[in-house]
Amino acid sequence: MRRNLLTLTILILILFLSVLSKNLDPYIYQILVFFGINSILAVSLNLINGFTGQFSIGHAGFMAAGGYFSAALSVYQGEKLLNILSFLPKDLAQGAIFLVFLILGGLFSAILGLIIGIPTLRLKGDYLAIATLGFGEIIRVAILNLDVVGGPRGFPGIPKLTDITWVTFWAFIAVVVIYRIINSSHGRAIISIREDETASESMGINTTYYKVLAFSIGAFFAGIAGGLFAHYLMMLHPSSFTFMRSVEILLMIVLGGLGSITGSIFGAFILTVLPEALRGFAHLRLIIYSLTLIIMMLVRPSGLIGNREISFYRIFKFLRRKGIN
Amino acid sequence: MLSIKDLHVYYGGIKALQGINLDVKEGEVVALIGANGAGKTTTLRSIFRLTPIVKGDIYFYEINLTKLPSYKIASLGIAHVPEGRRVFPNMTVKENLEMGAYLVKDKKVIEKNLEFVYNLFPRLKERQKQLAGTLSGGEQQMLAIGRALMSNARLLLLDEPSMGLAPLLVQEIFSVLKKINEEKITLLLVEQNANMAFSIAHRVYVMETGKIVLSGPTEEIANNEAVKKAYLGG
Numbered sequence: 404m405r406r407n408l409l410t411l412t413i414l415i416l417i418l419f420l421s422v423l424s425k426n427l428d429p430y431i432y433q434i435l436v437f438f439g440i441n442s443i444l445a446v447s448l449n450l451i452n453g454f455t456g457q458f459s460i461g462h463a464g465f466m467a468a469g470g471y472f473s474a475a476l477s478v479y480q481g482e483k484l485l486n487i488l489s490f491l492p493k494d495l496a497q498g499a500i501f502l503v504f505l506i507l508g509g510l511f512s513a514i515l516g517l518i519i520g521i522p523t524l525r526l527k528g529d530y531l532a533i534a535t536l537g538f539g540e541i542i543r544v545a546i547l548n549l550d551v552v553g554g555p556r557g558f559p560g561i562p563k564l565t566d567i568t569w570v571t572f573w574a575f576i577a578v579v580v581i582y583r584i585i586n587s588s589h590g591r592a593i594i595s596i597r598e599d600e601t602a603s604e605s606m607g608i609n610t611t612y613y614k615v616l617a618f619s620i621g622a623f624f625a626g627i628a629g630g631l632f633a634h635y636l637m638m639l640h641p642s643s644f645t646f647m648r649s650v651e652i653l654l655m656i657v658l659g660g661l662g663s664i665t666g667s668i669f670g671a672f673i674l675t676v677l678p679e680a681l682r683g684f685a686h687l688r689l690i691i692y693s694l695t696l697i698i699m700m701l702v703r704p705s706g707l708i709g710n711r712e713i714s715f716y717r718i719f720k721f722l723r724r725k726g727i728n
Numbered sequence: 729m730l731s732i733k734d735l736h737v738y739y740g741g742i743k744a745l746q747g748i749n750l751d752v753k754e755g756e757v758v759a760l761i762g763a764n765g766a767g768k769t770t771t772l773r774s775i776f777r778l779t780p781i782v783k784g785d786i787y788f789y790e791i792n793l794t795k796l797p798s799y800k801i802a803s804l805g806i807a808h809v810p811e812g813r814r815v816f817p818n819m820t821v822k823e824n825l826e827m828g829a830y831l832v833k834d835k836k837v838i839e840k841n842l843e844f845v846y847n848l849f850p851r852l853k854e855r856q857k858q859l860a861g862t863l864s865g866g867e868q869q870m871l872a873i874g875r876a877l878m879s880n881a882r883l884l885l886l887d888e889p890s891m892g893l894a895p896l897l898v899q900e901i902f903s904v905l906k907k908i909n910e911e912k913i914t915l916l917l918v919e920q921n922a923n924m925a926f927s928i929a930h931r932v933y934v935m936e937t938g939k940i941v942l943s944g945p946t947e948e949i950a951n952n953e954a955v956k957k958a959y960l961g962g
Contacts, residue, residue: 591827600812601778
């Protein structure tokens with residue numbers, strides 16, 4: 404019942420947004436799109452860092468891989484496929500192709516995650532962080548030297564297919580998939596790795612398998628986010644996927660709360676909106692931004708939400724308790 | 729049931745174990761005693777493949793454990809109560825116990841095991857909704873033992889269950905260990921507290937700097953002059 408209520412609310416929200424977006428101020432619209440994309444990135448990174456407890460800072464690399472892959476498919480194969488599917492209504496054909504390309508981009512990222520994860524996930528803590536950072540940079544530098552996707556000139560001419568409905572849809576999928584994983588017996592295994600890896604291995608849990616699994620699923624959604632990002636901006640450049648981008652995603656989950664899905668979304672919201680809200684302060688903007696982060700970490704070191712979740716059920720319970728007293 | 733044959737483990741250049749031979753028979757309580765750094769914990773961890781084994785074999789019935797990855801060993805019916813307890817701090821007591829039954833798929837068996845553990849440690853039942861990290865040291869030790877029992881294990885490996893606990897709690901833990909053994913569960917116990925170990929063990933191995941120097945039935949070892957001097961306070 405609770406879950407049905409949530410699904411219904413989200414569906415209504417998607418519908419509402421797609422109708423509303425026609426009259427929305429383009430500036431607000433863009434912020435909302437980036438908020439959605441950032442939510443996908445934050446939730447997927449939280450699966451790796453917050454729930455599995457593996458400190459990865461190479462998320463921008465996976466985002467780049469998926470983004471470039473699906474963008475290249477769109478640019479080089481999109482027209483051809485559209486002609487083949489010409490018997491379908493154009494919007495439907497376009498949408499179906501976009502969906503497939505996004506998923507392929509995600510899968511490409513997931514495979515990269517698998518290849519990178521198997522050797523590096525033997526490392527722990529700081530060492531893993533440095534290794535994933537290195538791999539993220541390798542992906543970026545590889546793209547920088549790939550002429551098919553424009554190399555250092557950037558990759559223009561990507562069709563604009565992403566809109567707020569797509570972004571909301573994928574954010575919803577990411578949240579549901581990761582929520583379902585976390586609340587299954589696989590999720591218990593994943594969380595026990597974070598709690599104590601040796602002990603969880605003694606319980607008979609194949610820790611390497613679960614770490615690589617979480618890493619690949621995280622990479623998959625980062626790839627999807629990259630694809631959405633590419634088809635929104637219509638142009639990709641390797642400089643969008645530097646180390647700073649990975650840090651930004653990491654900030655979202657640390658700020659929102661490691662090990663909380665709602666926390667990640669909250670963190671994504673704040674880190675998307677805050678820089679925009681501070682535009683009025685011109686050159687003081689970055690200082691205020693940094694100060695806000697420092698203060699938040701001092702006041703709430705476990706993140707805004709910690710490792711709890713906010714749900715309708717909890718809100719109802721809270722309100723009822725208030726009502727009785 | 730378990731037999732370790734000529735086991736050598738090196739940590740880099742340090743030879744932690746130099747040819748250990750050890751046998752555990754079904755239904756026994758075997759104690760492994762020795763001073764700090766003698767290699768007791770290393771021996772126990774080797775059974776779960778948590779150490780770099782250079783040479784030697786470990787057999788559980790006919791299965792050679794040195795050929796298996798760690799996570800497979802639990803499925804054979806061996807459970808490990810690690811040194812320093814290592815409970816999952818941000819999970820509740822009940823969730824910790826359920827993690828112990830991770831490989832058990834039958835819900836009825838899990839229920840039954842849970843009942844068994846709660847009977848042994850009524851304190852855990854009282855605290856089943858509490859986060860494990862907030863338990864006292866003794867309760868965490870009970871939880872670690874309970875968690876190991878949830879897996880239907882026939883062989884329990886215990887690493888210093890008395891470590892850091894008040895004497896009264898140590899006695900409580902050991903009386904429960906005795907009860908567990910009466911349920912036909914075999915125990916291999918690593919202890920520094922030789923007196924406590926002797927109170928429940930059938931047989932004892934004494935280790936010194938990576939070798940087993942003495943072994944035999946408990947009465948024999950307990951009356952050995954050298955052991956008395958070194959471990960039993962004169």
